[in-house]
Amino acid sequence: MTGQTPERDISVSFELFPPKTEAGIEKLGHTVDRLAEAGPAYFSVTYGAGGSTRERTRQVVDAVASRSGLPVAQHLTCVGASRAEIDRQAQGLWDAGIRRIVALRGDLPEGETLAEDGYHDGAELVEGLRRIGDFDISVAAYPEVHPEAASDQGDLDHLKRKIDAGANRAITQYAFDTDTVLRFVDRARKAGISAPIVPGIMPVANFASLKRFSSGCGASIPTWMEEMFAGLDETPDLRSMVATSVAVEQCRRFVAEGLTEFHIYTLNKPDVTLAICRALGLPATIRADRAA
Structure with a gap:
């Protein structure tokens, strides 16, 4: 991999999720205003499980763009x-x-299967989208292997299928072991995947919730993180400081290895995300108020 890249070359994108209420959407508007000051390349807006928030996702996409x-x-x-x-x-x-x-197969609700007349995986979905229009398409990558994959090689082969089908880039699931991500990128390059691989960065908003979520999506929590965040869910200001330092250290390792694009899973919380951006040299404004 290449050596140190100037921080001015760093770019970020921010992931949001659709709030469940109109009040939540209004609050999200203030969050978007703050996050936009960091100059992200783009925002993304997620679906709920099984596409359960499809209409609200579209509403939020339009609102964020406007x-x-x-x-x-x-x-x-x-x-x-x-x-x-x-x-x-x-x-x-x-x-x-x-x-x-962002083209994904999606999580299957318990007891359901994919429609026989549907797209059966992310690669087929990318192929279908390419027939509709010249979209800019991102797909998911799994440094620690997708939980349903038969093997790490099978998982990597599937990523290559998605890229070969026309995806522009892969965004990784968050992984806190930076070396695991770097090894994954090296393996992908050796497998002939030349498209950008963008590390997903997860600021820790609540460690207990993060552990529960991670257990279901195949992301591991290193022992050092357990120790570092022990007891901090009751002290949110200190937790935010620690979360910022962890994410910034990881991003700087990536930059040193030539990876300068980051997709930050904001959890609709701007403060830590903006602190990360500021530490990386991006023009983020840090405010004392908590209005957003």
């Missing part, structure tokens, strides 16, 4: 829908001027 003036990527999954339904939705996004998509 409010920030920046590109917004809509997550799109193929769970619970036929190819014709997904194609109609993709055409609607294209017609509405949405050009960025």
